[in-house]
């Protein structure tokens with residue numbers, strides 16, 4: 099890459115539902131590329147120098163917090179860790195993540211969706227004694243491998259890419275989605291959670307749950323944390339089929 | 343006027359804020375949490391390395407206990423911390439981590455038998471005891487005598503924050519997301535909540551409460567290059583400062599982390615060096631042992647950052663278009679270890695640098711990382727000057743970190759402070775009522791409305807993005823790792839000018855609802871004031887202590903500077919804050935000031951130090967039968983809620 103930098107063309111979805119009379123539209127911005135430029139850097143550049151009303155969400159800007167998922171050239175992904183140099187022709191089209199309430203421009207309300215998901219799968223350790231635990235004493239032991247396996251499923255950052263990539267979710271608005279499945283699988287695996295298979299069945303044993311999934315695996319393809327959706331969905335299905 | 347009443351208002355949904363909210367709720371106190379963003383996205387999630395707690399389960403943690411953790415923390419702080427608070431902290435940290443284990447954090451566990459590690463550049467085999475199998479594991483971190491930093495692979499902060507937020511969801515604690523606190527409501531020296539802006543609709547809401555806790559994290563974004571998130575802008579500190587009553591403590595104490603990647607400033611965790619990674623210069627030469635023969639790469643953060651800067655100043659940096667940097671080498675740890683315990687680091691290198699750290703060197707440079715300063719509180723977490731205002735976590739100067747905090751002690755602080763301060767918040771809510779007139783609430787509401795209206799109607803003026811960039815550059819260039827009077831004077835003067843200019847911000851996008859430019863316009867004047875507190879505090883502190891390093895005053899000066907800086911801004915039209923100082927009482931210290939063991943010790947000693955040492959010796963002599971708990975009680979009795987007073991059990995040692 100030379101020092102001059104090429105001109106990038108960003109085609110961006112703009113719409114502010116808070117503003118009376120505003121209409122959804124695509125707007126093009128040109129930005130001079132710099133070495134190591136990410137979509138995060140480019141969007142801030144546009145906001146600071148071209149249009150200060152431009153809305154989008156970044157927090158960690160390091161691919162850790164899950165705030166910045168959007169559709170970049172047709173694919174859901176984390177914008178903060180996407181280098182502009184990935185796109186050879188320098189044309190980058192940005193759309194807000196579908197499947198979530200639009201706040202404005204590229205900003206969507208994933209927070210609200212994820213809190214509802216957590217409430218629905220009861221995303222916490224179910225153990226009446228957890229609050230009574232005597233923290234002066236040694237902690238309960240855990241098999242080191244089990245701890246590692248739980249962590250593998252807990253790496254989800256609630257970015258919503260899997261939700262936006264899911265065809266079933268588009269047809270069934272109440273479909274729990276892959277993020278809910280991995281969350282549930284994480285608790286099903288955890289020996290500290292005392293829920294029975296029947297109790298898990300109550301949550302996901304229907305067509306809005308794991309039996310609605312068509313295993314097209316958009317979720318696995320687009321999960322930025324590479325969570326093993328396929329194996330987890332299969333695992334939950336087997337487990338739930340036994341209860342049914 | 344929209345008013346929402348609650349008992350315990352918590353501003354901030356990171357680890358500290360959530361833990362305070364949980365404590366309030368557990369005690370039956372009505373609680374609301376406010377956050378700029380969904381709680382799980384708070385910057386606490388970014389902590390990769392881990393949490394310090396002296397469990398002593400792994401073989402390299404053998405012999406660890408509260409006392410060792412205490413000594414490390416006090417030395418790390420360069421004796422700038424409050425030793426009562428540090429004591430309360432180390433005694434509670436094991437309980438905090440065990441409670442989190444019960445709440446769902448999948449801490450990495452000890453595996454019995456042999457495992458290979460890298461220590462001082464060499465492969466070593468360690469053998470874990472069968473007794474410890476399945477207990478919580480720990481890793482090595484800078485400035486610690488034992489392996490004490492407990493972790494979940496490379497996602498400690500993430501798993502802690504998820505467990506904490508899930509607990510809050512289980513308890514039905516409302517988190518009002520996309521809300522920004524703009525000002526505190528107070529009357530007659532008592533705080534009653536905050537004026538809050540809805541970041542989507544732009545509506546202003548008065549949240550009126552008995553107790554208000556600020557847990558808004560650090561102020562790293564005062565600097566152009568920082569490891570902190572884009573929302574770590576110190577607004578919680580600023581709104582406390584703007585009351586003119588609450589004080590900020592040690593704002594000049596700013597930590598630089600040795601290893602953030604160049605140029606973007608994203609952190610690679612201290613776990614890299616803890617697990618055996620090395621620092622190399624342009625000749626791929628390992629230089630740290632030359633400077634710090636004992637601790638090498640694992641000296642305290644402030645020390646490593648300064649040594650790296652010194653080495654680069656000698657021309658040993660690797661030149662790049664973004665300025666000089668050094669190399670972090672983790673190749674020797676091997677693929678398996680990196681892909682399991684340092685995977686986040688690997689992802690960061692792949693995505694942001696396009697390199698694989700299993701095979702390539704990582705370009706790193708010391709970068710702004712942590713704010714030791716914050717809202718000054720007493721040991722209960724309450725502001726000593728503004729009643730009903732509490733603070734916890736990185737936003738607070740509870741003061742267990744003094745002038746340099748140890749890696750792993752910060753997420754530990756958030757949770758421990760959350761537990762302790764949360765109890766005092768609940769006590770306070772039980773004992774107090776909301777005695778505030780509607781006129782006062784209206785007054786604060788109108789004041790904020792007026793400011794926003796003025797911004798929306800001004801036709802010409804300053805650009806807030808531009809002002810922020812100028813401030814960040816001043817802080818980088820003149821208030822950085824090494825400081826001196828000339829640079830600091832220049833910074834103080836330039837920031838004064840920015841402060842004036844920030845009074846004339848005008849917007850291009852003049853709408854009151856969701857509007858990033860308006861958000862910036864509201865925050866930037868506040869940030870500039872904080873920057874002034876940092877720069878002015880640094881100018882007046884004519885010594886070097888911990889992360890505050892003056893080239894023109896290289897000695898730690900206990901004689902004149904064993905004090906905490908307190909900053910207030912009483913006159914809103916003044917162009918500088920007011921600074922006063924609070925002495926640290928050597929005669930009450932459990933560990934009187936000594937040498938940290940880095941470089942030459944050129945401390946100017948405090949006249950009381952020798953006296954206190956003798957007093958401690960005498961006390962030990964007179965109480966030959968006293969165990970370590972009794973001695974601590976005599977030397978450093980602490981304020982702590984009863985439920986946290988018990989002793990901690992350790993494997994192979996019981997409650998001793």
Ligand SMILES: Cc1cc2nc3c(=O)[nH]c(=O)nc-3n(C[C@H](O)[C@H](O)[C@H](O)COP(=O)(O)OP(=O)(O)OC[C@H]3O[C@@H](n4cnc5c(N)ncnc54)[C@H](O)[C@@H]3O)c2cc1C
Pocket residue numbers: 353354355356357358359376377378379380381384385386387388389390391392393394498499521522523524557558559560569570571573574577578609611711712734735736737749750751752753754756
């Ligand atoms: C990259 C990185 C790695 C780290 N690694 C470690 C580590 O390994 N070990 C360790 O001990 N420490 C580590 N730290 C430090 C540690 O993570 C932080 O100090 C700690 O998590 C801060 O937690 P907190 O709860 O105080 O604040 P945060 O987690 O920053 O939360 C702040 C909250 O306040 C809210 N907020 C802010 N302003 C407002 C406002 N005006 N109105 C309403 N809400 C507001 C935000 O929305 C957010 O919810 C690391 C820090 C960084 C930057």
Ligand code: SF4
Pocket residue numbers: 260263264265266267275276310311312313314315316317318327331
């Ligand atoms: S497998 Fe397909 S249908 Fe099932 S959750 Fe994933 S994307 Fe949706």
Ligand code: SF4
Pocket residue numbers: 253254255256257258259260261276277280317320321322323324325
């Ligand atoms: S499962 Fe993957 S894609 Fe889905 S929310 Fe979690 S991290 Fe994102």
Ligand code: FES
Pocket residue numbers: 155156157158159160161162163164165166167176177178179
């Ligand atoms: S901003 Fe945190 S993942 Fe992109």
